Amino acid sequence: MNDRKSRGIWKRLLALGGSLALLVALGGCSTLPKSYYENSSEESSSTTGSAGSSGETPTEKAFTLCYSSGDTLNPYTAATRSNLYLAPLLYQGLTALDAEWVAQPALAASVEVTSSAVTAVLREDAVFSDGTAVTAADVAASFRAAKDSSNYASLLQNVSGVSADEGEKTLTFSLSSPDPNAAACLSFPVIKQGTEEAPVGSGPYVFSSSGSPALTANPQYTGSLSFETIQLKDYPEGDTTIRALESGTISYYFDDLSSGDIPRTTSASISVPLNSLVFLGVNSRREPLSDPAVRLALSAAVGREELASNAFAGRAQAATTPFSPQWKPAVELEGFDANENIAVAVAQLEQAGYNNTDEHPLSLELLVSEGNSFRSAAAELLAQQLSKAGITLQTVTVSFSEYEERLQDGDFDLYLGEIRLSANMGLEPLLSSGGAAAYGVDTGGNAAAAYREYRGGQQTLQEFVDAFTADVPYIPLCWRSGLAAYDRSLSGVAATAFDVFYGIGSWHFS
Incomplete structure (x- = not known):
């Protein structure tokens, strides 16, 4: 070993090609049994x-x-x-x-x-x-x-x-x-x-x-x-x-x-915590998802900790804000609950005109792409979680080419997606018109406007997160780990x- 003058070096590896492009949101298989994870990279x-x-x-x-x-x-x-x-x-x-x-x-x-x-x-x-x-x-x-x-x-x-x-x-x-x-x-x-x-x-x-x-x-x-x-x-x-x-x-x-x-x-x-967000894309251009109360209900019904622990075998962290908790400025941010809150979900649904009975239930379709065991397990668990609030979630598993086509055509209620954010933590792919993962997002809505103000210095990071959690343009689920x-x-x-x-x-x- 050479003894060298220590000055320290900051090093990094950029995300792989198309790092801000939408990654495959896959699903369709059953939840993996516990035995699958035993003796597996503990x-x-x-x-x-x-x-x-x-x-x-x-x-x-x-x-x-x-x-x-x-x-x-x-x-x-x-x-x-x-x-x-x-x-x-x-x-x-x-x-x-x-x-x-x-x-x-x-x-x-x-x-x-x-x-x-x-x-x-x-x-x-x-x-x-x-x-x-x-x-x-x-x-x-x-x-x-x-x-x-x-x-x-x-x-x-x-x-x-x-x-x-x-x-x-x-x-x-x-x-x-x-x-x-x-x-x-x-x-x-x-x-x-x-x-x-x-x-x-x-x-x-x-x-x-x-x-x-x-x-x-x-x-x-x-x-x-x-x-x-x-x-x-x-x-x-x-x-x-x-x-x-x-x-x-x-x-x-x-x-x-x-x-x-x-x-x-x-x-x-x-x-190794990654800057890769697994999220629930929401088609806010389609009724009833254009109502913020419905989007809030969906978010409240999701148990993020359970998803990270079970669907991703502990190789993920609950996503309570649009930013990874590994990023120092986001450590103290307050956002969504990490655990499900069914009472809040039901109250929001009732405000939107739905109730947890057979009279007027909320039924939605979740679009996933085939071939990934993590996200197929997540899709199944999401359906179970939302059912506790009286929401019926039908999972539709398609090929990746059909998945892309349906997203581009706006032919979906919800979709399961993943995106790797760049080192500057930019959310433009999700909140800007034409963004790689902005499918169904109202890019002229309150969250997108607040994000532009944060970037311009007119809002603090917490103020933007507050606007985001009230508007819910998409639903952060978890941050994956490698x-x-x-x-x-x-x-x-x-x-x-x-x-x-x-x-x-x-x-x-x-």
């Missing part, structure tokens, strides 16, 4: 024993990760998750998100946000791994490449352009609309201009293809590193990767669990939604 912080090969001493162990040799390590064009996950090990942005999802300076010495722009000043000592200085021209070129990339376009959707001063240290990024959290948008990776085929970055490691592929310590990096070399093994994504961890071939594995399946592993593991599994002799492991190798400088074999 969370463990144990560092005794080893999932790796026997006979190795801790000092002999090599930290090893998987990657795809058939894919590039250029973060703008990489297509595989394994290679995209490596981005924060190779590159830095002007900013990066810390453990509380708040943007902090990385390559930037300072960042200033106004209603129309974000100004960043580069650190005087910012250098690439080849020893050359990071310039404003490098950052501007990276911005343009990132904005054109499906991997980062959503993050930069509200950033319209960039200009650099003649001194090559100050950059001004123009905003299409105000965004108090725009500093997070500058977390896109910066590579040296002209090195797109073999990108040169400023992260803690450099890719080496001589001999066995590996990441070697960046000689220009000043933070501490436990591993001077990270070995890379070429594995296809899927079950093969988790088997490689079980056999000790690799040391660490991350799965965002978007497939709805929890990989079975005897390795140590931790849950899974980080690793060799049991590895200590200090941490991960975030934006950097699955967060704090890797302090990871070590015990």
Whole structure:
């Protein structure tokens, strides 16, 4: 281990391509039995024993990760998750998100946000791994490449352009609309201009293809590193990767669990809260859902804690506001109840002209897309929960193509959806006209108007949440978590939604 001057580095990994696009909202199967979850990636912080090969001493162990040799390590064009996950090990942005999802300076010495722009000043000592200085021209070129990339376009959707001063240290990024959290948008990776085929970055490691592929310590990096070399093994994504961890071939594995399946592993593991919201989309353009009282009744009848615990096997957190509780500004926000409140639901239904009898019951259709066990279990549980308030929910399971078509045509009452929000926590995909997940939402309603005022500085975050919970343009259900599994002799492991190798400088074999 090299002893390096500790200065700390903020690292992150942007959400995968189309991160603000609507993810598949799937369903249709029965609730998974408890036996399915037994011995299935049970969370463990144990560092005794080893999932790796026997006979190795801790000092002999090599930290090893998987990657795809058939894919590039250029973060703008990489297509595989394994290679995209490596981005924060190779590159830095002007900013990066810390453990509380708040943007902090990385390559930037300072960042200033106004209603129309974000100004960043580069650190005087910012250098690439080849020893050359990071310039404003490098950052501007990276911005343009990132904005054109499906991997980062959503993050930069509200950033319209960039200009650099003649001194090559100050950059001004123009905003299409105000965004108090725009500093997070500058977390896109910066590579040296002209090195797109073999990108040169400023992260803690450099890719080496001589001999066995590996990441070697960046000689220009000043933070501490436990591993001077990270070995890379070429594995296809899927079950093969988790088997490689079980056999000790690799040391660490991350799965965002978007497939709805929890990989079975005897390795140590931790849950990693994601910025992925599972929600109930509401067609407010259709009676009776145009009545806020009906939408409030639906929300009150939902047991979010039960959904997170049962339908998602504990790999989720109840969503009581439009923002993840992992985001520091949202920690103290007050919003929806985490548990069902049937009395409130019935009262709201009666206000809307419905009652919990056969005389005038409320019956709705829930649209889901086939193929995901998490959300199929959620659909079944939602029907059970709403029935307690006298609401009949009929689940309609269709192919994803039909699901998309019906959403675009407005042919639905409710739909089960999921969206991964970008690092700036922007809700435009859900609350803006033409948004990727704004199906059925009244984008001219009270919640959408309050959101625009919050972004413009006329409302506090809590005031916006108050307006949201009164209007209920859509119903947040839960925030999903991913899974980080690793060799049991590895200590200090941490991960975030934006950097699955967060704090890797302090990871070590015990």
